[in-house]
Amino acid sequence: MTLNDHPTFLRHKLSYTYKNCHWKTMLSYIRRFFKFIHWLYLQYLLNTALYMLEPWERLLFSTLLFAILSTALYSALVFLPHHVRSMIQFYS
């Protein structure tokens, strides 16, 4: 069971002439956007070596990463203004 069943190199070459109607070019932009998201996800998998791990390990790592990052973000959003204000008060 290889991990790469995604047919990446089936490219539909759309012609971007002015004769095309707007919804077709809109569709191509949406397709390119999804391809870009897929490319970003692939970069995440490759740079952290999750590409070599099994799906449940990927889920575990991503869950842990998301939990840690979201906790850090939440604490920053809640506590940072108060800390910055008290620091300014302390040093002025």
Next chain:
Amino acid sequence: MLASSSSKLSHATLVHRYPPSKLHSEEEMSDTVFSSDENEMNYKCENVARKDDENLQCEEFEETPLYAAILTYLSYAILCLFGWLRDFLRNSNIEKKRGAVDPNATLGFVPLYQSYESFYTRNMYTRVRDIFNRPIASVPGAQFELTERVSDDYNWTYRYTGKTINAINLGSYNYLGFAEKSGPCATDAINALKTYGVSSCNTRIELGMFQRTQRYHVELEQLLANFLHVESSIAFGMGFATNALNIPAVASKGDLILSDEMNHISLILGMRLSGASYRTFAHNDMKDLEAKLRAAIVHGHPRTQRPWKKIIIVVEGVYSMEGSICRLPELIALKKKYKAYLYMDEAHSVGAMGKNGRGIVDYFGVDANDVDILMGTFTKSFGSAGGYIAGKKSLIDHIRVNSHSNTYASSMSAPVVQQIISSLRLLKRPEGQKRICQLADNTRYFRQKLVDMGFIVYGNKNSPVVPMLIYMPARVTRFNREMLRRGIAVVTVGFPATKLLDARVRFCISAAHTRQMLDTALTAIDEIGTDISLRYSTRHKSRRLREL
């Protein structure tokens, strides 16, 4: 741009151009049009100005970019963490143990084998094991068949679907294209098989030397000595064993061996077996070597301060993991100045380098008698198996009597010897010269395109071994699998064979590759390189293939 050899021409025309300066680095060197016989290879042969020493030794080893190093360490750290998790699950019996388990431990015995690398094997290597050790189903020529295998349980077991994949072969050591199952060499080998059978059933010294109307072993050694311009040579059945078992014949306790740090394991094994002391010097660094030589001569043995009996410098012609070439002229100058001996292992360079295919000695244009012990193998360029040692007659006679592999290993098989004899004879004819030219042309073209696209490629620009660096393990596996999906089989190497950071893909260019095959491969590399961002080089601008 492509000069095709037409059958209408009956003479060879040579067009020389000046060697390229730094401004015009894309200019071709020259065109040579040979008259073609029944060969339909279209090629363009280039003649390099041989006397330009700086041009011959042009090597590049770009430093690792910082972000690549950090991401590689991060990848290995995450793999390690998950390795510990899985090992914990396996040891506490939550998950079944899949690998081979030593049954002696359950019976109360001490474990029979303990490899400290098995953590790596279980948790990192086995996950991506399908990219290594692929079984092949045909002769490994320029294009070959790979058996298709599928795994249902993440590479612990395989099942074969029965189909084969036709792929371009960029992994076999087939430098001159002699890996073919039809042609003059194959026909001669079959005739040799019919005359003498497969095995000689004895060692060389006892009853193992074939001689009737064709004097196989003797003829091989004479042909080889003429080919390399040395006095005499001796051939053995296995290239690894040639190194490992003949270094003890020339070095012993009380000698000093100075070896390059990137030397092959067969040389290191031979050095350890001989009982001599050995030290390593930095890769291709002549200043370091000279400093160590001077220190060795001045100080002698570390404990007793007695002078060393002799000093041998061991280098390789072309290093198979780096693609670099040893600096032979400087080595010979050093050797003569300090009265040391030089042992050169030309496993990858004999047949592949040099104007006439004679190896590094031919490439630099030095006298073959300056290198004391020339060693090489027949596996890479001659399409056969075995190794040889060449040098002065007194040396070879000494080895004949004192070598372990001559006395105890069984002698070479007749069809194997005949393949080497046929390929050596072929190399003297114009057809062999065409192969050598084609290899040089392919090598330069492939390397130049890769470097222009912005990939980091190590080594000398004339060596047919092309290592391209991909630092992270996940990118290595993705590259390998994507290349196979596009029909190109490559060899990627990772941690134990290279340093932890420097995982790479190593392309082996062959004379049997046509320009079209190389273009297919370059297109695929370009696409995949963009997909997984492999263009690390800061010295060369990153460009797509269509812009070149």
